[in-house]
Amino acid sequence: MKRPAAHAREMPGTGGAPSAGKGRPPGHEPSRPADVVMARFVLEAQFHLLERALAAWPRRAAALLDVNCGSGALLPCLWACGFEVDAVEADAAARARAQTRCPSATIMAGRDDDLPVEDDAYDWVLLHLQEPHRLVPALAEARRVARRGFAVTFWNRHSLAGLCARLARASLPGPAASWWEVRGALRRLGLGPGGTASLSVLAAPMNTWRKASPLAACNHWLTGLPLGAWGVFRCFLGGGGSVTPLALRLGARLGRGMDERLGPPEPALEYGRKSFSARARDCDREGRVP
Known part of the structure; x- marks a missing residue:
């Protein structure tokens, strides 16, 4: 799947592509074709994972805060999914680029352990872990700000990729914690x-x-176990979330009678299945939802 060039050169939480040895500093662009190919592959995997992880979050008129957004690689995709997106980022250059990518968002200066917003200010918070030693205060701040739930993404130090990187005296693309x-x-x-x-x-x-x-x-698809190098925890803070209406769940059963047991409720996908790549391309090119 083809990715926009601007998105293919960086990953959330790192500001750069993975390299054979060290994570890159924020804003650093890969110079080798192999780095760009790897970054494109990784970003595609991250998009697919977030699409699956956040599918259960109702987003109609819902506000989301993207914390440690970097230069905004994910902002157009989150906006195109239906969220009203704002973001927090400490680096000024990264904030400027994020604002260009998603003009509708408010990009605020701040750190993940001291967010510049009030309690329960957003329905959802997406936190990209940047400093593992600030894990606990960053999660506490995400919970303080989120009214309905939050998610945290992180590089997994104890993944197979992390173990192989340590054996090769290399590192994952960003600061790593463990699952x-x-x-x-x-x-x-x-x-x-x-x-x-x-x-x-x-x-x-x-x-x-x-x-x-x-x-x-x-x-791409081995996602159910905590083995991957990039993971996400999704947390609900209250309420059951949106579920498929009963009439739709019963649709296929009406012809066979009403005596069969229903399965558990399923998350309702409010905005269909348009691919992340298409949404990102449309938003990044025009700065708006098509």
């Missing part, structure tokens, strides 16, 4: 297994992060 550390921090906030869900992508080593690799499918 267990994030889960433990959420539990200390009072969010147990019933209120959280987790997914991850990029389960194979970094040298397989390209479409030509035989393990490309594993990197």
